[in-house]
Amino acid sequence: MTTQMRWLALIGTLMIVAGLGLALFNEPARQVAAAASLHMAMVAEGTDLYAQNCVACHGASGEGIAAYPPLTTAAAMDAQLIYNTIDRGRYNTAMAAFGVDEGGTLTAMQIDSLVVALQADTWDTVAARVAELGLTPPQITVAEIPAETFTLVATMPNGAALSAGLTVYAENCAACHGANGEGSTLAPALNTDELRVRLSDADIARIIQEGVPGTLMASWVAALDPAEQQAVVALIGGWGELNAAGVTLPVIEAAPLDTSPQAIANGQRLFGLLCTQCHGVDGYGSPIAPALNNQTFLSETPDAAIQQIIAGGVTGTSMPAWGGYLTDADIAAITVYLRSLQATAPIIAPAQP
Ligand code: HEC
Ligand code: HEC
Ligand code: HEC
CATH class of the missing domain: 1.10.760.10 (Cytochrome c-like domain)
Structure with a gap:
């Protein structure tokens, strides 16, 4: 072998090694790219499934509507726990079993996509997609409390607790129980003497915590922290004082409907x-x-x-x-x-x- 041929052979070997190296280097890159595109496809599928099946309770941005819990911490939750919750539901709550084997409509692969989408933590994108599909749920009606009412309530004994209770009540309960606790076709009155005689503060607290299964009255533990629960219990217990002081809240006006x-x-x-x-x-x-x-x-x-x-x-x-x-x-x-x-x-x- 001439020196020149040896050199050529060496260069050839080097080129093969370099080529292999490049290929070896490229293989994981290709796998990473494939995994990334699978991940994106799962996030997209899961987002659409979320829009179609979950927003009514968990909200367009995963914020949780009324008493239903937020899902914005899903990224930090155990993936298997999320999977099982969606697949089997949670016994005795509004969280139904969505898995086909449990009588629901979602396949194992669809639930996998939902888990990936929830853990992707891209709630702004989810909200945008929900809006694009026209599936943004209607706003829960909230009662407005005028500033004068707060000023009046503040002068009452226990005024701080009553004000805090009114705020919680207006945002969460008024839509069903009426702006002034007078009740509606959806839910009974909460401002009556009869209720205060029948239910102790502990009873009221328990109903708020547990809800009344089989009715529109949900459990509020996920939506209200203990201080907020306590405040609204104080309000219901103290409604007699509010009535006596002449505190009334404006009745909720429904947004005008298109009657064309x-x-x-x-x-x-x-x-x-x-x-x-x-x-x-x-x-x-x-x-x-x-x-x-x-x-x-x-x-x-x-x-x-x-x-x-x-x-x-x-x-x-x-x-x-x-x-x-x-x-x-x-x-x-x-x-x-x-x-x-x-x-x-x-x-x-x-x-x-
Ligand atoms: C009818 C209302 C409703 C719908 C629709 C609904 N959920 Fe739920 N979901 C709930 C309630 C209520 C809970 C809390 C259950 C409990 O108390 O453990 C919950 C809990 C969860 C949890 C556990 C949260 C935690 O912090 O432990 C996950 C995850 C979840 N839901 C995902 C979904 C997904 C995904 C969908 C759509 C496929 C969906 N939910 C549809 C009502 C609903
Ligand atoms: C979606 C409608 C709805 C919302 C919102 C709602 N409730 Fe209720 N609530 C009901 C219904 C319906 C009942 C009656 C349940 C039954 O048949 O026993 C009820 C019952 C109650 C009772 C027991 C009344 C009694 O006479 O035994 C209390 C107390 C109560 N709700 C407090 C609250 C509080 C506090 C909030 C807000 C944090 C709230 N509710 C939000 C529908 C609602
Ligand atoms: C699978 C059966 C089913 C379907 C589909 C259904 N509903 Fe209902 N709906 C019921 C039942 C059962 C009740 C009574 C619930 C109860 O016991 O309070 C009810 C109650 C109602 C009520 C309250 C009536 C009252 O007297 O308080 C309204 C409003 C209503 N449905 C509207 C609708 C509308 C609008 C649709 C279609 C978009 C619809 N429902 C589809 C089963 C159904």
């Missing part, structure tokens, strides 16, 4: 598609679900309450929560459609609870 013929027609179409199988044609009722084309129901139930029932469903019954499937505008359209039936609705005795 197009909105009513859209509501009628949606009702035909989604509601007649249970509530009967034109809402006349069926053995499975009560009549909505019903003078008593329509005249006693304000628009805001109808929207809230449609969005939130009725826990413990077959009435689904539509907030995750229908937009705000769709729910409003169904509400104006139901309202349009009121003029001719038959008088039907209210269903017994």
